[in-house]
Amino acid sequence: MNPPLIVGLSLASTWLSGSAWRRADSLVERHHDVDLYVELAQRAERARLDFVFRPDTVYLDPSSQAQGPGTSALDPTLLLACVARATRHIGVVTTLSTSFQEPFHIARTLESLQVISGGRAAWNLVTGLEGQGNFGHRPFLDAGARYQQAEESLQVVQALLGSYPADALQLDREGGLYANAQAIHPIHHQGTHFQVHGPLTLPAGRFGRVPIFQAGASEDGRAFAARHADAVFAAAPTLDAARDLRTALRQLAVQAGRSAEAVRVLPGLSLYLAPTRDEAQALFEQAHEHLGRPQRLAKLSSILGIAVDGLPADRRLTPEDFPVAAQPVRSRTHAELLRRRIASDRPTLDALLALPEVVSSAHWQVVGTSTDAVEHILAWQAADAIDGFVALPGGSLASLDLFLDEAVPCLRSAGCLRTAYTGSHLFGPLQDV
Ligand SMILES: Cc1cc2nc3c(=O)[nH]c(=O)nc-3n(C[C@H](O)[C@H](O)[C@H](O)COP(=O)(O)O)c2cc1C
Numbered sequence: 001m002n003p004p005l006i007v008g009l010s011l012a013s014t015w016l017s018g019s020a021w022r023r024a025d026s027l028v029e030r031h032h033d034v035d036l037y038v039e040l041a042q043r044a045e046r047a048r049l050d051f052v053f054r055p056d057t058v059y060l061d062p063s064s065q066a067q068g069p070g071t072s073a074l075d076p077t078l079l080l081a082c083v084a085r086a087t088r089h090i091g092v093v094t095t096l097s098t099s100f101q102e103p104f105h106i107a108r109t110l111e112s113l114q115v116i117s118g119g120r121a122a123w124n125l126v127t128g129l130e131g132q133g134n135f136g137h138r139p140f141l142d143a144g145a146r147y148q149q150a151e152e153s154l155q156v157v158q159a160l161l162g163s164y165p166a167d168a169l170q171l172d173r174e175g176g177l178y179a180n181a182q183a184i185h186p187i188h189h190q191g192t193h194f195q196v197h198g199p200l201t202l203p204a205g206r207f208g209r210v211p212i213f214q215a216g217a218s219e220d221g222r223a224f225a226a227r228h229a230d231a232v233f234a235a236a237p238t239l240d241a242a243r244d245l246r247t248a249l250r251q252l253a254v255q256a257g258r259s260a261e262a263v264r265v266l267p268g269l270s271l272y273l274a275p276t277r278d279e280a281q282a283l284f285e286q287a288h289e290h291l292g293r294p295q296r297l298a299k300l301s302s303i304l305g306i307a308v309d310g311l312p313a314d315r316r317l318t319p320e321d322f323p324v325a326a327q328p329v330r331s332r333t334h335a336e337l338l339r340r341r342i343a344s345d346r347p348t349l350d351a352l353l354a355l356p357e358v359v360s361s362a363h364w365q366v367v368g369t370s371t372d373a374v375e376h377i378l379a380w381q382a383a384d385a386i387d388g389f390v391a392l393p394g395g396s397l398a399s400l401d402l403f404l405d406e407a408v409p410c411l412r413s414a415g416c417l418r419t420a421y422t423g424s425h426l427f428g429p430l431q432d433v
Pocket residue numbers: 055056057058095097125126127128129130143215216217218219220221222233234235268330331332333334
């Protein structure tokens with residue numbers, strides 16, 4: 001029998017994406033209202049999900065704001081600290097970038113969230129997509145070198161978390177000994193990217209290790225995840241893509257001296273749900289109605305990093321129609337997934353421009369009823385393609401309602417989800433291995 005799926009809910013307002021924020025019931029006025037996210041996290045906890053997740057980007061294109069909230073967002077860790085204080089069991093996964101944030105800040109922020117949540121924090125470790133203009137002191141390296149920098153950052157973060165062990169605290173009033181100073185030590189890190197003296201300014205480790213999430217799935221990203229990640233937030237538009245990624249990560253984890261089960265593959269699952277399939281399709285189309293042909297071609301060009309004018313509209317397209325970009329692309333993972341889809345589907349230009357990978361994201365997508373969502377999830381689990389998923393409700397908040405109120409209970413009846421929280425410091429399933 002399969003272990004329970006590990007299920008998270010994204011607290012990025014995916015239900016506002018595209019044109020969906022314009023719906024009367026979108027609650028767009030509350031996009032920066034922390035109470036909204038607290039309420040959603042409390043609902044996710046009542047549904048006994050494993051975690052809530054907040055991705056993060058640190059750049060904003062002013063012109064994008066005319067069309068919707070885009071990358072504008074509250075700081076993820078501050079938001080999740082509020083969530084943590086209003087919940088008891090659910091994990092809180094925050095995003096911190098090794099390209100833009102100093103390891104000292106990362107270590108202190110993570111341990112603070114771990115203490116504030118009583119042991120429910122996890123780190124979504126990203127190497128960033130854009131935003132270097134906001135962090136002028138350091139060059140933005142290419143994607144491969146950013147993973148080397150991430151490797152060093154993680155090493156420093158871990159050293160800092162060990163530099164003031166929680167059990168150094170003595171609190172001996174009579175003897176006048178607050179902490180055992182010998183147990184607290186600088187780390188004297190002198191590396192390629194970071195020079196950090198240490199120690200950390202707070203005792204760490206009382207609530208256990210902070211699990212690590214990772215997302216990039218290039219060769220470098222997979223190797224990094226195999227060595228360090230407890231979970232991969234994967235972009236996997238097809239069952240085959242998810243299964244291949246999971247198989248590869250399990251093999252790489254073993255080669256790295258870990259168990260195959262140590263790295264869980266949790267694809268993002270974009271859900272456009274409605275009571276009927278026709279209504280769900282209408283919801284999806286409504287959310288993307290702002291994207292005319294020129295905008296879709298521009299998105300295609302930006303994902304692949306090449307000019308796409310002049311593609312033939314009267315025949316199926318092949319990989320040869322898309323030369324590999326000479327310049328680094330924004331996300332190798334996204335570009336590679338789209339190329340893979342072109343090779344397998346050989347779509348016409350119209351079909352290509354309608355793909356979720358082009359119009360919205362490279363995530364797994366269900367446009368249908370909550371029963372359709374359950375069937376997809378069961379099929380992917382049965383095919384050994386996933387260890388769980390991160391729900392990304394789209395189109396409207398009703399998608400989120402149907403996921404929590406209908407799909408989750410159905411999955412639980414099917415025996416795929418945990419029945420209760422166990423232990424006092426969850427993120428149990430990820431901390432246990
Ligand atoms: C599914 C997915 C989600 C990501 N989420 C974030 C994010 O929230 N913030 C961020 O700065 N970068 C994010 N990234 C970027 C990655 O951290 C990484 O920098 C980028 O994908 C380049 O690595 P790659 O070459 O392995 O794809 C994400 C990437 C993927 C594939």
